[in-house]
Amino acid sequence: HDAQGFQGNLTAAHLLDGLLSPEFSHRSCRSRYEFAGYHKKSPHKPSPYLIAKLRKHEALQKRCGPGTASYKKALRRLESGEGVNTADTSSNNKDECRYLVYISFRGLGNRMLSMASAFLYAVLTDRVLLVDNDKAVIGDLFCEPFPGTTWLLPRPGLLSTSPLRRLRHFDQDSKESLGNMLQSGATVASVDGNVTWSAPAAGRTPPFLYVHLGGGYGHHDKLFFCGAHQRLLHSVPWLLFKSDVYTIPGMFLIPTFQHELDAMFPEKDAVFHHLGRYLFHPSNPVWSDITSYHRANLAGHHVVGVQIRVFQDKVQPPQQVLDQVLSCVRDEKLLQLMLPSSTSSNTSTSILVTSLSPWYSERIRAELAGSSTEVHQPSHEGEQRWHDAAHDAHALTDIYLLSTCDVLLTSGYSTFGYVAQGLAGLRPWVLPREPFWAQEGSTEGRGPCRRELSVEPCSHSPSFYDCKAGGRDLDLDSVKYIGRCVDVNWGIKLV
Ligand code: GDP
Known part of the structure; x- marks a missing residue:
């Protein structure tokens, strides 16, 4: 998908098939009109x-x-x-x-x-x-x-x-x-x-x-x-x-x-x-960060977005998470990155890693040394911060860059990844992950990655109360458009 700015002629594609109102000036919010140039239809x-x-x-x-x-x-x-x-x-x-x-x-x-x-x-x-x-x-x-x-x-x-x-x-x-x-x-x-x-x-x-x-x-x-x-x-x-x-x-x-x-x-x-x-249209300053990073590093590439969110390093050691990422990419052939046969395609491949830590992308890069796959990470904030505008802008940049990817591998339980998959319209592969209350030494969160059932976010704390039959739980298995989440076993989602 070619990264194009908006040139002044509004088309149905710019307005996302009528989703967006044409009643805005381009300059006030460039992302509104340029979104289509960076995302797949x-x-x-x-x-x-x-x-x-x-x-x-x-x-x-x-x-x-x-x-x-x-x-x-x-x-x-x-x-x-x-x-x-x-x-x-x-x-x-x-x-x-x-x-x-x-x-x-x-x-x-x-x-x-x-x-x-x-x-x-x-x-x-x-x-x-x-x-x-x-x-x-x-x-x-x-x-x-x-x-x-x-x-x-x-x-x-x-x-x-x-x-x-x-x-x-x-x-x-x-x-x-x-x-x-x-x-x-x-x-x-x-x-x-x-x-x-x-x-x-x-x-x-x-x-x-x-x-x-x-x-x-x-x-x-x-x-x-x-x-x-x-x-x-x-x-x-x-x-x-x-x-x-x-x-x-x-x-x-x-x-x-x-x-x-x-x-x-x-x-x-x-x-x-x-x-x-x-x-959610990023403001002009955030959009500038997103688009300049995209043009410099990702434009014209087949990109696998890897979102790594770890709540407590002690429960799930980084090495274990890294191993999960690498086996998912390899087993599911997300990049065909380790297979020489992938060279038949002319398109360059890249991995976009988002994480609070720089460690994973460094390791993945080392793992791929000698291959033509590039590994990029836009920011590494170290830790989550509150009420910090620059920190939130980096988070939005990462979410948006993930949403431009061709394939996504996300971390279970993470709403950060849900937003990216939703904006992209992709069903990601999901890394199983320990819940944040897991005890050290817990074996939860191990195992292979799984493909999501739908693009929709998982609803983590739904009400199971049956209003009509007061006192009883809803029988959600009989509702055809409600499914279970692959990452959170009590969560529900639209499918
Ligand atoms: P969740 O906790 O994974 O469900 O996602 P949230 O977005 O609600 O909270 C995590 C917050 O930590 C983000 O909003 C960011 O502030 C920060 N964060 C976590 N992962 C990343 C990342 O990959 N990139 C950046 N820039 N920030 C992150």
């Missing part, structure tokens, strides 16, 4: 219904986004702590804008998967998605996804009493969380299975609610994935949504959303593939 076309939903959602973001009269009104309401009278069905009330404020935490892969989930939920529930731009991280990494407005939540003034001022304080224990509200008697369940507000005043919806969907969340937080609780949330004007996990498979199991999701995604294994390509 996707075999998955976005459905016309998905495209229509996205254009409709863009209009909502513009109509209700920061700076608009509707936004100011909703902010005033939130600040005053005034709830909504659920019984008021006047058209005036119905036209009001409702918001989803996304609060991120953890590494970039986790953040991208949970942000895509928050976005799809916002689309399904007609809410405006606003992201908490704490430490300017999201604003620095990504372009604005919606034309003519911003998705960055403006910071409330110093004297504001709005909950938006204390976003970072919300957590699983917050009394305003859905889980805690359900436990504290703020709601009542009726015999017909519906759930309504009983407090602070009967029939009055609270002005905002905090939704906690993080790994390790509790039973009551997980009731988010029940239809009755979705109806309860519908009229709440502001949802503060904190998540680090991929929750889209869970949304497919909520009956109220199934019809829409079926129409939007006839191909179930391409959900993140489309949403990721729609939402």
